[in-house]
Amino acid sequence: MSISSQYYPDEPSAPTVNTTVIPGPVSQKAIADLGKVFDSRTVYFVADYEKSLGNYISDVDGNVYLDLYAQIASIALGYNNPALIKAAQSPEMIRALVERPALGNFPGKDFESLLSKILKVAPPGQDKVWSGLSGADANELAFKAAFMYYQQKKRGYSTEFTPEEEYSCMQNQSPGSPQLAVLSFERAFHGRLFATASVTRSKPIHKIDLPSFNWPKAEYPSYKYPLSKYEKENKQEDDRCLAIVENLIKTWEFPVAALIIEPVQSEGGDNHGSSYFFQGLRDITLQNDVVMIVDEVQTGVGATGKLWAHEHFNLSPAPDLVTFSKKFQSAGYWFHDDKFIPNKTYRQFNTWCGDPARMIIAGAIAEEIVKHDLVEHTAKVGDYIYNGLAKLADKYPKDIQNLRGKATFIAFDLESQNDRDNFLYQLKLNGVNCGGCAENSVRLRPTLTFENKHADIFLAAVDNVLSAKRQ
Amino acid sequence: MSISSQYYPDEPSAPTVNTTVIPGPVSQKAIADLGKVFDSRTVYFVADYEKSLGNYISDVDGNVYLDLYAQIASIALGYNNPALIKAAQSPEMIRALVERPALGNFPGKDFESLLSKILKVAPPGQDKVWSGLSGADANELAFKAAFMYYQQKKRGYSTEFTPEEEYSCMQNQSPGSPQLAVLSFERAFHGRLFATASVTRSKPIHKIDLPSFNWPKAEYPSYKYPLSKYEKENKQEDDRCLAIVENLIKTWEFPVAALIIEPVQSEGGDNHGSSYFFQGLRDITLQNDVVMIVDEVQTGVGATGKLWAHEHFNLSPAPDLVTFSKKFQSAGYWFHDDKFIPNKTYRQFNTWCGDPARMIIAGAIAEEIVKHDLVEHTAKVGDYIYNGLAKLADKYPKDIQNLRGKATFIAFDLESQNDRDNFLYQLKLNGVNCGGCAENSVRLRPTLTFENKHADIFLAAVDNVLSAKRQ
Incomplete structure (x- = not known):
């Protein structure tokens, strides 16, 4: 039984994006309200953590994203992890x-x-x-x-x-x-x-x-x-x-x-x-x-x-x-x-x-x-992602440059900052939340419960975004 | 009904100190164990927060102190406050x-x-x-x-x-x-x-x-x-x-x-x-x-x-x-x-x-x-403590110098750092946990649920320590 199904039997099987822009209208209103008391200009979307689960983060517009950014590389196990909930209730x-x-x-x-x-x-x-x-x-x-x-x-x-x-x-x-x-x-x-x-x-x-x-x-x-x-x-x-x-x-x-x-x-x-x-x-x-x-x-x-x-x-x-x-x-x-x-x-x-x-x-x-050998697990999933990205790099050599990484700690470069920013935005519209680093790099920071099935969704979204870009 | 009895119906009515030294033997062992992985040289005693309640802090030797230091002025309402427990469980x-x-x-x-x-x-x-x-x-x-x-x-x-x-x-x-x-x-x-x-x-x-x-x-x-x-x-x-x-x-x-x-x-x-x-x-x-x-x-x-x-x-x-x-x-x-x-x-x-x-x-x-007007409450209790200390200052003018304060945010000076440190140690042996500041000052930092009845215990302990010192 896979690690994510042990922790998250009800994890979504795929992302869902209902809005045509991100942040969607409900997020936009919430960001404006928040902006009256707090600097909210950097908010990508307002999350619904009650509805987030495992490797998926939900927002207040009902969008559900596969999350490879994980709170700027800060979530180890995934959202609403039962073991952490138990610790939180102790x-x-x-x-x-x-x-x-x-x-x-x-x-x-x-x-x-x-x-x-x-x-x-x-x-x-x-x-x-x-x-x-x-x-x-x-x-x-x-x-x-x-x-x-x-x-x-x-x-x-x-x-x-x-x-x-x-x-x-x-x-x-x-x-x-x-x-x-x-x-x-x-x-x-x-x-x-x-x-x-x-x-x-x-x-x-x-x-x-x-x-x-x-x-x-x-x-x-x-x-x-x-x-x-x-x-x-x-x-x-x-x-x-x-x-x-x-x-x-x-x-x-x-x-x-x-x-x-x-x-x-x-x-x-x-x-x-x-x-x-x-x-x-x-x-x-x-x-x-x-x-x-x-x-x-x-x-x-x-x-x-x-x-x-x-x-x-x-x-x-x-x-x-x-x-x-x-x-x-x-x-x-x-x-x-x-x-x-x-x-x-x-x-x-x-x-x-x-x-x-x-x-x-x-x-x-x-x-x-x-307990769950999550480091070894992550090493294997990382190889799987890396190989998938290497294939996509052959297909889109201008958009996946300098592919590099250890396990899931993977990055690649696009041609420019503008290209990179557009790529990340299009990924969100395709249901994948991912982050950047430096001027033109994309960094993957999924949780340690990320699996090959999630990688497949991510790789398909990358392929989709880059093929649309080339059309 | 007083604020502390609303929050803490089972709050102790007085401190209890069973050990002849502080930290007591159980604390001493715990401090030594902790010292193997963490710098524990500054530990006064190892607390038992499960048994601490309201304005009283317990240690692992079974001592129970009236607490006027409150985690270096960081506890607003007292230990195991039911409203905060509710918030913690939300x-x-x-x-x-x-x-x-x-x-x-x-x-x-x-x-x-x-x-x-x-x-x-x-x-x-x-x-x-x-x-x-x-x-x-x-x-x-x-x-x-x-x-x-x-x-x-x-x-x-x-x-x-x-x-x-x-x-x-x-x-x-x-x-x-x-x-x-x-x-x-x-x-x-x-x-x-x-x-x-x-x-x-x-x-x-x-x-x-x-x-x-x-x-x-x-x-x-x-x-x-x-x-x-x-x-x-x-x-x-x-x-x-x-x-x-x-x-x-x-x-x-x-x-x-x-x-x-x-x-x-x-x-x-x-x-x-x-x-x-x-x-x-x-x-x-x-x-x-x-x-x-x-x-x-x-x-x-x-x-x-x-x-x-x-x-x-x-x-x-x-x-x-x-x-x-x-x-x-x-x-x-x-x-x-x-x-x-x-x-x-x-x-x-x-x-x-x-x-x-x-x-x-x-x-x-x-x-x-x-909800409980705790600021106004604290102003009144502060006056009560201040007046009590002013009387003791007349009795012990060398040991309670430069009495000053607003509400319960009160301090006074002893003659020397050594005097002050001994005073604070003797207070602990008398069941009162209190802190110092500067070289020779004592600072009171009780919670906002501290009441006149607690002040009476504190003032009696001060009187006791200072009269013993003069003997």
Whole structure:
């Protein structure tokens, strides 16, 4: 019995679109009403989550779409998943919602077992966690851990702060507020708070008008596809990019304390890096005592055919800090070395230190993924989608360019941004909700319960849209 | 019938402490276990939320404390509140937890009515909201709105970004990444992310080793108490501090785009500002076109005897942006002027744009506060506590200094940090959980369902601890 029929016996067998435009008239009215109190200009349609099920999302006009965007890559199992509904109705959840604890001061008696449940799906080598609220929050918390570690190492772990450090930090001046950098990569996306916006390098719209830190930007490799054909050229590209990283670390005007990188640059265009490149970075960070932060906010939780995408690289030793959010619903960073616990209390701290309600959902997601082998399942379905798209790429070579991906974490490029935007709109009219990334890419981010039968519907819709375009 | 007996007919009539040390042995073991996977060094005790009720929190050793700290000022109504339990069990909540939407792209059909429910308790003059996840997040989102507004005003709201702006922001350089400041105040606390840590000025422990922005710090008035006796001196202090603010705005090496201030500086020591001071700031911000951000993260939601503490000041016009979190459980900023909606979409944006599960709790809290007149109730109970403490201050003038407060948002100072820490520990052994702020202050942050009968228990415990100390 297939995974989606186990979870969703009543899942629709096909999408239905009744309106001639999207958003339809009911959505349009709802968007206008919402716009009076909230910025609703970016709303694609107003959803009816009561009627959404499994891999299908419904809107208030009665349209039902096969969903390959899944709340910007944030739904692991599908809509109205019975195991998650059970978790949401549990007494632990009611308490987490009503008695939201300050987890650093007054954690509940369930907290340790909840964390242990979550840690069962931590990346290889990681056995501790610090919790946050979103991907950007997770990354900034990781930066804090990295900066504190970096300065403690210089100062001596058990050495007291000097009066000069204490005084100067209150003036936002060095040495207490040191000039230290986080290195990131061209086209990276790590969030939209101020430190995370400083390492985000994908689009001006995320950054313009925001004060930022003067931190270095390296190049993420740009490969030629298919990878098997261009092995030599791509290795040269890796070496070129590694040399840039090393040079920036050695020559930046102040110390580079940390490096942050996505295993696959997601918002920036689904750009893949090789194992060779990532192991090279691991070596450079070790040699230069730079903290290596792997941002698994979008790539984590199974979609690449590994639970955590950097498992594809067999990094040794494991990265220092690995951040997570999105499909895990909860957020934070994994780590393994106690040196990333600050020397004094209340340095890495805040009122809530995460949200136990979201951690309960994360625990339930983790349990379901293991129980149903959903990562392996996703690897197989990914191959099926990839092969289907490869055939369509032969048929429509201008519209499906640079096909790339691991498992269902697949992307391809159209000729222009306008082409891509039209393609996504036409897909919606054909009953498929899908997302874009970079300027002219399409990214697939289905749930882990997506199956070949759903892939067939998606591939038929792509074929339909592209053949209509050519007529 | 009293409010707590309506909500909590089975609330304990008094605290019980069975252990001779806190944390007790069972908590100690749980803290050690938790410490293997999470930084548990700051845990006071491990709570049993199943057994906590109303204004009483239980721990795993069977101790039951009257709680005047309430999860670092974050519990509005008390533990296991039946109205919140009902909200937590609602079908809307189940959906919000299981189908967490990307609210900017695919909001659910309930979202607009949920926001409208929340907006019913917005501060005077505010009728729009942008949602976030924590107090620090809310403040950084407000900074983004302020910076975008500030640059748009210079550029022209509908003027396109220049290629130079687009290019330079990707390098983290001006003019795309401009040098702009947020002015804050000595002893302020606004959060621990990077931009918020830059405006936080209460303690080195929050700031040390973190890179920060070179932003100006003004002085928050330091009044002489009682206020009625020192009117003239305190007005002079207001004028002195206002002049510093105006001077910093006019002379800082780059433009001050925004000012952020707490109506009562909370973490920094419960320092109060007068209406005169706040209206002066409102005038200065208007005259200099600086965005005025009022941080109501800790002061908001009723504890000062107004729903929002800055209502005490009758500010005219209303502040530009008002941030909230903590007792409201949901977070974000209120605003009223469309000029704070960025000229282009996806500038103020992120994956989740808040958490509808927490917004549902906020909506239920708002409804209960209005239904039971809990703000007025809190004002009365606050007077009762204040008068009781004033009597104890006469009895123990060295241990209850500078008594100050509005409603139940009350604080006083002990002679030293050591004295204060011992006092709080002894209070716990006497069955009262209470918190500190600044170096030597005690802050009361009970729920809005705290009553005179609870105050009597608290006051007796204070008397008991202080009389034992003097023996």
